Amino acid sequence: MINAHTGPQPADFADVRATNLAVVLRFVRENAPCSRADIAASTGLNKATVSSLVADLIDRRLLRETGLTENRVGRPATMLVLDGSPYAAIGIEVNVDHLTAVAIDLAGTELLSWRRSFPGAAATPGQTVAAVAALARRVLNRMAKEARQVLGLTVAVPGLVDVNGSVGIAPNLGWRDVDLSGDLAKALRDPGFPVLVDNDANLAALAEHRFGPHGGVADLVYLTGEVGVGAGVILDGRLRRGGRGFAGEIGHIQVDPAGAQCRCGRRGCLEAVAGMAAVLHDTAPDATPAELEPEIEDIVRLARGADPSVLGTLAGIGGELGKGVAVIANMLNPEVVVLGGYYVALAPWVLPAAQAEFARRSVAPDGGGTRLVASTLGYRAAALGAAARLLDSIDSGRLPAAQT
Amino acid sequence: MINAHTGPQPADFADVRATNLAVVLRFVRENAPCSRADIAASTGLNKATVSSLVADLIDRRLLRETGLTENRVGRPATMLVLDGSPYAAIGIEVNVDHLTAVAIDLAGTELLSWRRSFPGAAATPGQTVAAVAALARRVLNRMAKEARQVLGLTVAVPGLVDVNGSVGIAPNLGWRDVDLSGDLAKALRDPGFPVLVDNDANLAALAEHRFGPHGGVADLVYLTGEVGVGAGVILDGRLRRGGRGFAGEIGHIQVDPAGAQCRCGRRGCLEAVAGMAAVLHDTAPDATPAELEPEIEDIVRLARGADPSVLGTLAGIGGELGKGVAVIANMLNPEVVVLGGYYVALAPWVLPAAQAEFARRSVAPDGGGTRLVASTLGYRAAALGAAARLLDSIDSGRLPAAQT
Structure with a gap:
């Protein structure tokens, strides 16, 4: 049987048009302002086809003409830029100590970015659904005031999420078998846009790949740095989820x-020796998840003051983290491993030790070329990726209908 | 910039034809005998296009008409099958104690499969090149007698292979920076076909995916079971090599x-605790690589006789292997992990312990659905994959020219 996984397939005409609409849209996103002739020259599509595709995208209010003309020999050309002003995509991250909401337009420009303390680890799934729905409604009100049509809401969760948006296990939230997508759609009273759920590390990896400084690489792994440590794996430009979606x-x-004993019942797990609970083991062993952010701020303050005990702890955490990075790099040889979450704040002290331990354990010379870096997207990576997942859907050809 | 990694691209007309030729060829490989109408119905290509593509493939002697007609209502249809009889693809595996050669036709049918003892670990790279060239010449003579055109030779090596076919490090062969592809082409006096080099685990994974009983799955990891333990990673139907090709x-x-101390200088590496040297640690600690095969046969004999010490050793090896499988499964969630090499012979005793340890360490319930199985392709998996790599190249549209 020929299947989508084993090779190319001939497309029917509707697919070809959807694909080409998406190609033009992406070309303009990455090269705006540009003319129809630029698009034709770079994509290999003929000019009549490009004109028809551009007209369609203008009808859908995804592109608009700027009136500017290109400075060059010959007839001046009308320049095109992304429009997308009537649209918004929303992402919300649920974590043990906070909710983060991000809204972006189709150009990926952030419309808002909010972070709220929320006791995710202590709350019941029902309480969390109510809190996420309340936050989503506030974002929706803001978008309504800006007269934007919401394309969808994606929620990022630190746990195993199946293809239907149901959360099988989220150990650090204490969840098992929560139909988050369904419950949230109900709480929002069937809002008329898709409500998706995905793993936080997967979504943060998407955000890094789309918006981060390493966006051009084919192979990127993102590591979350919360109480839990998870990975999002992008290989050959696409998120790799595994057979049941449990990769990473x-x-x-x-x-x-x-x-150390891990919350999962096993011993010496990466998150038990290199997650945020391990960072706080000496200074605040009894910190609750809700106290995580201020406690990590304390650690950063002490590290800046060159507190020897804290520096020792962070170097140790870096070493353990380096072991995890070595597993990733030996296994997958990505071009870059991005450290996210609280690792970003701790990077000045954690990263050198992690780098050294990783180099020692890499089979390939020079670490196989894998660079280990801190995220520049900060705490909003997962929420940003959650919103961006809706852009990916548009980029693959599922466009909003023409506006009347 | 739009790149091949980030999404669909419009193809030019030559590409479309090459793609469609490859689609028809693959359809017939998987559904022969079939008619032109079957191809049109299943691929969505129109009948005139299919007729033109089929004529082209018949000219290239890749397809032939059988004369059989399909039993059905309406006009009888001429049935098509793969031809490919004038072609052969050759794969040779170099390992620490043996060389294996396989030749296949375009249908994947094995034309020959030879295994020779060879002291790969003790030989210099020059001696190995000479031995591989001698074996290749014998295969080429056989193919010449059958009047087959050789499409190429691929050599499988247990080491890090760069994109140019140069072997950076092959620790168990004692190699560093060997231009195997170039040296071999010279030894074969520029044979007029491509001479490729690839990692043994990668090629064995390709063979399992193409010829094994799990061929339909999207995500498969193959583990070699020699002195060294390497992985070939197939995700979403394609081999994933990483940034510099060092994945696995x-x-x-x-x-x-x-x-235990590993040959690489580190301690407790998977291959040090679960590779064949670990299997022989108690019974034949001083066995040379050349003695590997008979020593493993002894172990199998003792295990069959329920020797308690050997059963204990193999269960221990299985447990260590299960830890490695857990790393793979937690990281990538493949549908199947295939154990190859000497693990196949040892599977009755190693597999249950590996399965149990893996289950204990899997984060996802039910092992995330990952099945752990022994290869059915046996020792020839890597060589078969080496030959099959040339078929993959044809499947992606690089076809041999029409025959006159």
């Missing part, structure tokens, strides 16, 4: 059989 | 910091 569960890879 | 180096992932 690096947090429970055992890096030290004699290491 | 699972053999030097540390599974036990207190474990």
Whole structure:
């Protein structure tokens, strides 16, 4: 049987048009302002086809003409830019100590970015659904005031999410089998746009790949740095989810059989020895998830003051993290591993030790070329990726209908 | 910039024809005998296009008409099958104790499969090149007698291979920076077909995906079971090589910091605790690589006789292997992990322990659906994959020219 996984397939005409609409849209996103002739020259599509595709995209209010003309020999050309002003995509991240909401337009420009303390680890799934719905309604009100049509809401969760948007296990939230997508759609009273749920690391990886400084690379792995440590794996330009969508569960890879007890019941898991609970083990062993952010701020303050005990702890955390990075790099040889979440704030002290340990454990010379860096997207990576997932859907040809 | 990694691109007309030729060829490979109408119905290509493509493929002697007609209502249709009889693809595997050669036709049918003892670990790269060239010449003579055109030779090597076919490091062969592809082409006096080099685990994974009983799955990881342990990673139907082509180096992932010393200088690497040297640690600690095969046969004999010490050793090896499988499964969630090489012979004793340890360490319930199985392709998996790599090249549209 020929299947989508094993090779190219001939497309029917509707597919070809959808694909080409998406190609033109992406070309303009990446090269605006540009003319119809530029699009034809770069994509290999003929000019009549490009004109028809551009007209369609203008009808859908995805492109608009600027009136500017290109400075060049010959007849001046009308320049095109992304429109997308009537649209918004919303992403919300649920984590153990906070909710983050991001809204973006079709150009990927951030319309808002809000972070709220929320006791995700202590709340019941029902309480969390209510809080996410309340936050989503506030974002929706803001979008309504700006007369934007909301294309969808994606929620990022630190757990195993199946293809239907149901959360199988989210250990650090204490969840099992929560139909988050369904419950949230109900709480929002069937809002008329899709409500999707996905793993936080997967979505943050998408955000890094789309918006981060390493966006051009084919192979990128993102590591979340919260109480939990998860990975989002992009290989050959696409998120790789595995057979049931459970790829990236690096947090429970055992890096030290004699290491600390993990919440999962096993011992020496990466997140037990290199997650935020391990960072706080000496200074605030009894910190609740809700206290995570201020406690990590304390650690950063002490590290800046060169507190020897804290520096030792962070170097140790870096070493353990380096072991996890080595597993990723030996296994997948990505071009870049991006550290996210609280690792960003801790990077000045954690990163050098992680880099050194990774280099020691890399089979390939020079670490196989894998660079280890801190995210520049900060805390909003997962929420931004959640919103961006809707842009990916548009980029693959599922466009909003023409506006009347 | 739009690049091949980030999404669909419009194809020019030559590409479309090459793609469609490849689609028809693959359809017939998987559905022969079939008619032109079957192809049109299943691929969405129109009948005139299919007729033209089929005529082209018959000219290239890739398809032929059988004269059989399909039993159905209406005008009888001429049935098509793969021809490919004038072609052969050759694969040779170099390992620490043997060379394996396989030749296949375009239908994937094995034309020959030879295994020779060869002291790969003790030989110099020059001696190995001479031995591979001698074996290749014998295969070429056989193919010449059958009047087959050789499409290419691919050599499988247990080491890091760069994109130019140069072997950076092959620790168990004792190689560093060997231009195997260039040296071999010279030894064969520029044979007029491509001489490729690739990692053994990558090629074995391709063979499992193409010829094994799990061929339909999208996500498959193959583990070699030699002195070294390497992985070939297929995700979403394609081999994933990483940024510099060094993906799959699972053999030097540390599974036990207190474990045995590894040849790489590190401690407790997967191949040190679960590779064939570990299997022979108690019964034949001083076995040379050349003695590997008979020693493993002894182990199998003792295990069959329920020797308690050997059963204990194999269960221990299985447990260590299960840790490695858990790393793969937590990280990538493949549908199947295939154990190859000597693990196949040892599977009755190693597999249950590996399965149990993997289940304990899997984050996803039910092992995330990942099945752990022994290869049915046996020792020839890598060589078969080496030959099959040339078929993949044809499947992606690089066809041999029409025959006159």
